Amino acid sequence: xxxxxxxxNLSKSYGAxxxxxxxxxxxxxxxVTGFLGPNGAGKSTTMRMILGLDGPSxxxxxxxxxxxxxxxxxxxxxxxxxxxxxxxxxxxxRDHLRWLARSNGIAPxxxxxxxxxxxxxxxxxxRAGTFSLGMAQRLGIAAALLGDxxxxxxxxxxxxxxxxxxxxxxxxxxxxxxxxxxxxxxxxLLSEMxxxxxxxxxxGRGRLLADTxxxxxxxxxxxxxxxxxxxxxxxxxxxxxxx
Numbered sequence: 001x002x003x004x005x006x007x008x009n010l011s012k013s014y015g016a017x018x019x020x021x022x023x024x025x026x027x028x029x030x031x032v033t034g035f036l037g038p039n040g041a042g043k044s045t046t047m048r049m050i051l052g053l054d055g056p057s058x059x060x061x062x063x064x065x066x067x068x069x070x071x072x073x074x075x076x077x078x079x080x081x082x083x084x085x086x087x088x089x090x091x092x093x094r095d096h097l098r099w100l101a102r103s104n105g106i107a108p109x110x111x112x113x114x115x116x117x118x119x120x121x122x123x124x125x126x127r128a129g130t131f132s133l134g135m136a137q138r139l140g141i142a143a144a145l146l147g148d149x150x151x152x153x154x155x156x157x158x159x160x161x162x163x164x165x166x167x168x169x170x171x172x173x174x175x176x177x178x179x180x181x182x183x184x185x186x187x188x189l190l191s192e193m194x195x196x197x198x199x200x201x202x203x204g205r206g207r208l209l210a211d212t213x214x215x216x217x218x219x220x221x222x223x224x225x226x227x228x229x230x231x232x233x234x235x236x237x238x239x240x241x242x243x
Contacts, residue, residue: 002064003029003150003182005050009059012045012206019045021206022059027184029150032177034197034214035186038238042206043186044082047155051080063151075104079144080153086140089129093120093139096128100146114142119168133160141169151182158189170196194230204238 005027012020020042027033037043048054050061052068063071063078071077087096097111115121118138123131128139137160144152152173158166166189173196177183187193193200193214200217202210210217214230221233 003180004062004064005151005153005182005184006062006065007046007050007059008061010046010049010056010061011058012042012049012054013057019206020049020056023203023206023208024059025201025208025211027182027201028199029182030177030180031198032173032183032185032196033199033201034193035184035201035203036188036190036193036234037203037209039188040205041203043203044155045206046203047080047082047153047184047186050153051078051082053082073104073147075100075106075149076147077149078151078153079147079149080155081137081140081144081157082153082155083140087128087136087143090127092125092127093131093142094124096139097142097146100143104147106147110146110148114145117145117172118142134162134165137161138165141172149181151184152176153184155186156188157185158187158192166192190231190234202234202237209237 007023007025010020010023023046035043045054049056050063050068068074068078094111097114098108101108101111115124118141120138120142131139137157141157157169161169170192173183173185197214199213200210218228218230218233221236222228226232
């Protein structure tokens, strides 16, 4: 699997409302790609279409050259977190991961490895319903990493994480990219994206606004007399629309 995510002229409409409008971009291995846009820009809808959870109105999305639904062992190829609350509240963290491992033919020892990797080993016996948002995020990331996938897709993974947790997440994502994996991260935490992302895909109202490196984007949208920053550049590009 080459790990490239390809979005080709992707569109999604809900009646007269257009959520994604002819969107095209690629996400390459070996770097962290930040997926940015104002609220309602179509980021989550796009990620859901890449993962085969929503059908497109037009165009297509491929992972490693195939639609997600055609991947033979998807959890071993693509790890994703779209919501931190997608675990049954009464299920213990360890049991949730064991069930996922068993259903995808993953060795049981991998459960202990991802619990350790995400800092959840000490609370593995606790029920998901008792977890804080930050702990739930870590459990979602543990599940995404369970199959040791080449592609990782995370939607707002920093929500609920304290500064220590954000540092852990930043270090993890950069490490995964350095290993040659494809990492796509949607986030409204621009300060974190400045420190984490190598490349940016920015959309607004379902359309592509920028597809460039972080450095090039900040330099392109810098203004005289003001310090260059990702936040300032983003707000200039999007006209100050809320994240």
